[in-house]
Amino acid sequence: MIKFLLSRLLTFLPTFIGVTLISFAFIRVLPGDPIIVMAGERGMSEERYQELVAELGYDRPVLVQYWEYLGGVIQGDLGDSFVTKRPVWDEFFALFPATLELSACAMTLAILIGLPAGVIAAVYRGKFFDRALMSTALIGYSMPIFWWALLLIIVFSGNLQWTPVSGRIDLLYYFDDVTGFMLIDSILSGQKGAFISAVRHLILPTIVLATVPLAVIARQTRSAMLEVLSEDYIRTAKAKGLGPARINGMHAMRNALIPVITVIGLSVGTLLAGAILTETIFSWPGIGKWMVDSIFRRDYPVVQGGLLLIALMVMIVNLIVDVLYGFINPKIRKQ
Amino acid sequence: MTDLTPEATAAEQARPSRLREFWFYFSENRGAVMGFYVFVAFVIMAAGADILAPYSPTEQFRDHTLVPPFWQEGGSTQFLFGTDPLGRDMLSRLLHGARFSFFVGIVVASVAAFGGVLIGLISGFAPKWLDTIIMRIMDIILAFPSLLLALVLVAILGPSLFNAMLAIAIVLQPHYVRLTRASVLGELSKDYVTSARVAGAGLFRRMFITVLPNCLAPIIVQVALSFSNAILDVAALGFLGMGAQPPTPEWGTMLAEAREFILRAWWVVTLPGIAILVTVLAINLMGDGLRDALDPKLKRS
Numbered sequence: 001m002i003k004f005l006l007s008r009l010l011t012f013l014p015t016f017i018g019v020t021l022i023s024f025a026f027i028r029v030l031p032g033d034p035i036i037v038m039a040g041e042r043g044m045s046e047e048r049y050q051e052l053v054a055e056l057g058y059d060r061p062v063l064v065q066y067w068e069y070l071g072g073v074i075q076g077d078l079g080d081s082f083v084t085k086r087p088v089w090d091e092f093f094a095l096f097p098a099t100l101e102l103s104a105c106a107m108t109l110a111i112l113i114g115l116p117a118g119v120i121a122a123v124y125r126g127k128f129f130d131r132a133l134m135s136t137a138l139i140g141y142s143m144p145i146f147w148w149a150l151l152l153i154i155v156f157s158g159n160l161q162w163t164p165v166s167g168r169i170d171l172l173y174y175f176d177d178v179t180g181f182m183l184i185d186s187i188l189s190g191q192k193g194a195f196i197s198a199v200r201h202l203i204l205p206t207i208v209l210a211t212v213p214l215a216v217i218a219r220q221t222r223s224a225m226l227e228v229l230s231e232d233y234i235r236t237a238k239a240k241g242l243g244p245a246r247i248n249g250m251h252a253m254r255n256a257l258i259p260v261i262t263v264i265g266l267s268v269g270t271l272l273a274g275a276i277l278t279e280t281i282f283s284w285p286g287i288g289k290w291m292v293d294s295i296f297r298r299d300y301p302v303v304q305g306g307l308l309l310i311a312l313m314v315m316i317v318n319l320i321v322d323v324l325y326g327f328i329n330p331k332i333r334k335q
Numbered sequence: 336m337t338d339l340t341p342e343a344t345a346a347e348q349a350r351p352s353r354l355r356e357f358w359f360y361f362s363e364n365r366g367a368v369m370g371f372y373v374f375v376a377f378v379i380m381a382a383g384a385d386i387l388a389p390y391s392p393t394e395q396f397r398d399h400t401l402v403p404p405f406w407q408e409g410g411s412t413q414f415l416f417g418t419d420p421l422g423r424d425m426l427s428r429l430l431h432g433a434r435f436s437f438f439v440g441i442v443v444a445s446v447a448a449f450g451g452v453l454i455g456l457i458s459g460f461a462p463k464w465l466d467t468i469i470m471r472i473m474d475i476i477l478a479f480p481s482l483l484l485a486l487v488l489v490a491i492l493g494p495s496l497f498n499a500m501l502a503i504a505i506v507l508q509p510h511y512v513r514l515t516r517a518s519v520l521g522e523l524s525k526d527y528v529t530s531a532r533v534a535g536a537g538l539f540r541r542m543f544i545t546v547l548p549n550c551l552a553p554i555i556v557q558v559a560l561s562f563s564n565a566i567l568d569v570a571a572l573g574f575l576g577m578g579a580q581p582p583t584p585e586w587g588t589m590l591a592e593a594r595e596f597i598l599r600a601w602w603v604v605t606l607p608g609i610a611i612l613v614t615v616l617a618i619n620l621m622g623d624g625l626r627d628a629l630d631p632k633l634k635r636s
Contacts, residue, residue: 011471018475026491135366138623142615144567146574147590147608150597158598273480277571291483292575295490307487311478318478 004326012319017070019315023308024069026300078305083297088305092287097180098168099279099286103271105202106209111264114214118221118260122229123248133218140215145274149208149281156204163204166283170197209278213267220263224256231255258328265321269314360628367624373617380430381437388427389415392584396422401600417602419593425602428584429610435585436566436614439500443565444558446504451511452554456542458512459519470516473509481506482571489577496579499572500565507561514557518550552629559622563615570611586611 044052053059072078078088117137121130157165164170168182175189183202186194228234229252237247272288279288287306294302362368380387396414400422403410410417416425458469476484481503488502489495522528523546531545572578573587581592586607593603 011474014471015474015478018471019478022475022479026487138366138619139612139616142563142567142612142619144570144587144608144611144615146571146587147604147611150590150594150604151608154597154601154604269477269480273482276480276482276486277575280575292486295486295577298490303487303490307479307483310480310483314480315478 001327005323008319008322008326012315015315016312019311020070020073020308021066023304023311024066026304026307073308078308079301081294081302082299083294083302088301091290091302092306092309094180095286095290097177098182098284099272099275099288101181101183102202102205102209102278102284102286103268103275105206106271106274107213107264109206109210110214110217113210114217115221115260118218119225119248119253119256121218121222122225122256123244125226130222134222137215137218140211141219143211143215145208145211146277146281148211149204149278152204152207153281163200168198168201168285169194170201173197205278205282205284208281209271209274212274213264213271216263216267216270217260221256221260224259225252228252228256258325261328262321262325265317265324268317272310272314357628361624364624364627366620367627370617370620370624373613374621377433377614377617378437381433384430384434388424388430390424390427392423392428392431393582394423394427396424398422401596401603403600404602416606417600419589419603420596420600423582425606428589429586429606431584432586432589432607432610433614435496435579435583436569436611439496439569440562440565440618443500443504443507443569444562446500447507447561447565448511448554448558450504451508452515452547454508455512455515456519456547458516459523459546460538460542466516469512473512476506476509479506482568485568485572486575486577489572494577494580496569496583496585499569499578503565503568503572506568507564510561511554511557514553515550518553519546522546522549555629556622556626559618559625563618563622566611566615566618 058065076089078092080087081091084091117133121133124130153165156162169186173186173189173191173194175185175191175194178185178188182198183195186198225248229248234247234251237251242251275286276288276292278284279286280292283289287310291303291306291310293299294306361371396418399414399418401420402414402418402422404417404425405412405415407417414424414426416429418424419428454469458466461469484506485499485502488505489498492498492501528541528545531541536545569578570585570587570590573585574591576591579585579588581588589607590604593600593607597604
C-alpha cells in the first residue's frame with residue numbers, strides 16, 4: 001500500500017511542475033506585453049515602464065524568473081491582481097467558498113438522483129422506465145447548459161417569479177462572512193428569512209450545474225450495474241433465494257459503485273468548467289465568474305494564478321480518487 | 336481482422352459484408368438510426384444553407400425587428416421563425432449557423448483525432464522513457480478543465496472562431512492519445528503483431544498497417560463524442576464572447592446577443608438553443624449506436 005501511495009505521489013510531482021510551467025508561460029512567453037496591458041489606454045512614460053520591468057523582474061533571464069515564480073507558488077505567493085491590487089491567493093480563497101457551496105449542492109443533487117436512476121434503469125433493463133430514464137439522461141448529457149440556464153430563468157424567474165435571477169442572497173440581508181458558505185452564514189446570522197433567501201438563490205444554479213454530472217452518473221451507474229448483474233455470484237444469490245432488494249442493493253450495487261465513484265471524482269473538472277458558465281449567467285460571485293471577468297479585464301496575474309490553483313485542485317482530487325480506488329480495489333494496487 | 340495479407344481482391348470482397356454487418360448492429364439501436372437521419376438533415380442544411388435560406392443571414396430588415404414566429408400572433412410567413420432585435424431573419428441565421436457548427440465539429444474532431452492518434456501510436460510503440468514523457472504531458476493538459484483552458488488560450492490568441500477551434504482541438508486531443516495508447520498496448524502482446532515482426536515488417540508498417548486498423552473501433556466512437564463536444568464548447572465560447580464574433584450567425588454567439596431579450600422575445604433565445612441541443616443529441620445518439628456496433632466488448636450490453 002505504501003509503495004502504491006509513493007508511486008502515485010511520484011507521478012504527481014512532474015505533473016505539478018508541468019502545470020506551473022504552463023501557467024508561467026501564459027504570461028511571460030506568449031505575445032502581449034503585460035505591463036502595457038496594465039497601463040491601460042492612458043499609457044505610461046518610458047521611465048515608469050523601465051521601473052515596472054525591474055520591479056516585476058522581467059529584465060532577468062526566463063529561467064530565473066520561473067524559479068522565483070515556483071518559489072512563490074510553493075509559499076502561496078501568486079502575485080497581486082492588476083485591478084484590485086490584492087494578492088491573487090487571498091482573492092481566490094475569498095471567492096472559493098461560493099463555488100464550493102454551489103458545486104457541493106450540484107454534486108449532491110446529481111448523486112441523489114443519478115445513482116438511483118441508474119440502478120432502477122439497470123434493474124428494469126429494456127422496459128419503458130429504462131428507456132425513458134436513459135433518453136432523459138442522454139438529453140441532459142447533450143444539453144448546452146448556458147441555454148438551459150436561460151430557459152429556466154425564462155420559466156421560473158420570468159413567468160412564474162419563483163426564483164431570483166442572480167446573486168447569492170437578497171440585498172435586504174447583510175451579515176459578515178463567518179464560513180463563507182451562505183447557507184450556514186444565513187442561519188448563523190439569525191435574521192428571519194435569510195436562509196430561505198439563500199436557498200431560493202441556490203436552486204436554479206444548482207439544477208443547471210448538476211445537469212451534466214447527473215446524466216453522466218446515471219449512465220455510468222446503469223452500465224456498471226448491468227455488468228455486475230450478469231456475474232455468477234448474482235446468480236448464486238438468486239439461487240440461494242435472496243429477494244431482489246437484497247440482491248440489487250447489497251450484492252450488485254456495492255460492486256457497481258466502484259467505477260461510479262471514479263466517475264464522480266473525475267467529474268470535478270467538468271463541474272469546475274460548468275461553474276464558469278453557470279456562475280457567469282447567474283452572477284454567482286465564485287471562482288468561475290472571477291476567472292471570466294479577469295480574462296476580459298486582461299488581469300493576467302489573476303488568470304495565471306487562478307488557472308494554476310484550479311488545475312492543482314483537479315489534480316489533488318484525481319489523486320485522492322486514484323488512491324481511494326486502489327484502496328477499494330486491490331487489483332489496481334498490485335499492477 | 337484475420338486477413339494478414341491485405342490483397343486487393345480479398346479486401347474488396349470483405350468490405351461490403353463488413354459494412355452490412357456494421358449497419359446490422361447499428362440499426363438495431365433505433366435511437367442511433369434516428370440520430371443518423373437528423374445528422375444527415377443537419378449536413379444537408381449546412382451544405383445548402385445558401386440555397387435553403389430565404390434571406391442573407393446578415394441582412395437587416397429595420398422595419399421588422401423582433402417579429403415573432405409565424406404561428407404566433409403578430410408573426411408572418413415572410414419570416415417563418417421571426418426576426419432578431421436587428422431585424423435579421425432567424426431561419427436564415429439558424430441555417431447558416433448549422434454550417435459553422437458542422438465546420439467546427441469536422442475540423443476539431445479531425446485535428447484532435449489525427450494528432451491524438453499519431454501521438455498515441457508513437458507513445459505505444461516508443462521506449463518507456465518517451466512514453467512516460469508523453470503521458471505526463473497529456474496528464475498536464477487534462478489537469479485543466481477543458482473549457483477554462485480553451486477560454487484562456489482564446490484570450491491570449493484573440494477571440495475568433497479559428498482560435499476557438501484550435502484551443503478546443505488541443506484540449507480534446509489527450510483523450511485520443513490515451514485511448515490509442517491503451518488499445519495499442521493491448522494489441523502489441525498479441526501473436527499477429529509478433530508474427531508481423533518476425534516476418535520482417537518494419538516499424539512504420541507495424542504501426543500503421545498491422546496495429547492501427549485494429550485499434551480504430553474505440554477511436555471512431557471517440558470521434559463522434561468529440562464532434563458533439565466541439566459543437567458544445569465552441570457554442571459556449573461564443574456565448575461567453577470568446578468564440579465567433581458578431582454578426583457571425585454562430586449558434587452560441589446568437590444566444591449571447593439575444594440574452595437581454597430573454598423575457599421579451601422567447602424565440603431569439605429558444606431557437607438557437609434547440610438547434611444546438613438537437614444536433615448534439617443526434618450525434619451522441621449516433622455515438623452510442625457506433626459503440627454498440629463497433630466495440631465487440633460492449634456488444635449487446
